[in-house]
Amino acid sequence: NAGVTQTPKFRILKIxxxxxxxxxxxxxxxxxYWYRQDPGMxxxxxxxxxxxxxxxxxxxxxxxxxxxxxxxxxPLRLELAAPSQTSVYFCASGEPGLQETQxxxxxxxxxxx
Amino acid sequence: xxxxxQTQPGMFVQEKEAVTLDCTYDTSxxxxxxxxxxxxxxxxxIFLIYQGSYDQQNATEGRYSLNFQKARKSANLVISASQxxxxxxxxxxxxxxxxxxxxxxxxxxxxxxxxxx
Numbered sequence: 327n328a329g330v331t332q333t334p335k336f337r338i339l340k341i342x343x344x345x346x347x348x349x350x351x352x353x354x355x356x357x358x359y360w361y362r363q364d365p366g367m368x369x370x371x372x373x374x375x376x377x378x379x380x381x382x383x384x385x386x387x388x389x390x391x392x393x394x395x396x397x398x399x400x401p402l403r404l405e406l407a408a409p410s411q412t413s414v415y416f417c418a419s420g421e422p423g424l425q426e427t428q429x430x431x432x433x434x435x436x437x438x439x
Numbered sequence: 440x441x442x443x444x445q446t447q448p449g450m451f452v453q454e455k456e457a458v459t460l461d462c463t464y465d466t467s468x469x470x471x472x473x474x475x476x477x478x479x480x481x482x483x484x485i486f487l488i489y490q491g492s493y494d495q496q497n498a499t500e501g502r503y504s505l506n507f508q509k510a511r512k513s514a515n516l517v518i519s520a521s522q523x524x525x526x527x528x529x530x531x532x533x534x535x536x537x538x539x540x541x542x543x544x545x546x547x548x549x550x551x552x553x554x555x556x
Contacts (some may be wrong), residue, residue: 330483341451368443368530368546369484379443416484425472428544430484 328352330431332417339407339436347402349417357420358400359384359428360392362413369416373400375400376422407438440499442466443531443547450552452521459506460550462531472534472543475505479527487529490514503544518552526554 333348351358357378361369371384375394389411391403400419404411414435420428444463452458464473475487490498490505498505506515518525528551532544 361546368445368532368548369544370546371543374543400540414482418484425489427474427486427489429486434480435482 330417330419330429332415332434333407333433335423335432336435336437337402338439340439341407341409343407345407345436347404347415347417347436349400349419349431350398351400351419351429352398352420353419353429354397355419355421355429356380356397357422357428358394359418359420360390360400361418362386362411362418363416363433364398366414372402372415384400404436409438412438441547442535442545443533445531445550446546447550450550450556451520452525452552453555454521454523457517457519458520458521458552460529460531460552462516462547464512464514464516464531464533466512466533466535468535471503472536474532475503475516476530476532477512477525478530478549479524484527484530488516497500501530521543521554523554523556526552528552 330351359374360372363369370386371394375381381392414433416433417431418428471492473490477485488500488503491509502519504517528549530549531547
């Protein structure tokens with residue numbers, strides 16, 4: 327049981343390049359989330375999904391896209407990378423419910439130069 | 440207005456002593472949940488403790504306890520008998536509205552805790 331896995335761990339992009347951050351969970355959770363964490367700050371929600379085929383915007387969705395074709399996978403796509411997207415990206419999964427905790431992946435550190 | 444406020448810039452505690460990390464929150468929803476997460480220097484987010492708005496007692500998990508003062512809208516984390524491994528960033532988070540589509544966490548900016556030997 328690996329929990330939530332993310333790839334890559336670290337990536338350097340040039341301005342204008344695109345990439346996909348991968349996220350996979352093996353806990354059969356319906357809910358999945360993408361957050362970004364800027365230096366010295368808390369996590370901000372980018373996108374989330376309540377099940378396969380269903381996604382919705384979070385607090386900071388601009389510049390990103392997501393898809394959810396399976397329960398396990400929730401990739402995050404960056405189109406036309408900008409320096410403002412330099413951050414650490416966390417994927418998380420969980421179940422609906424007030425006291426249900428979210429399980430986080432190890433994070434992807436992205437640097438856009 | 441910020442939903443989660445963590446104003447302590449950084450905290451220091453001597454090993455084996457107790458420390459309190461402050462968190463205040465803002466919500467008009469009568470039903471909500473409060474969480475604390477630990478983020479060590481390695482970067483992963485580790486769930487520590489949960490407190491529900493209707494819980495009558497303060498939550499405890501081993502050396503972690505949550506001092507929940509509902510009227511003051513505060514949910515402070517208390518770590519007893521600090522250990523060197525407790526040095527990390529600590530985040531308070533809240534989930535509002537017990538509905539499936541809104542099962543989202545809002546995080547504070549975090550507090551850095553350093554444990555001195």
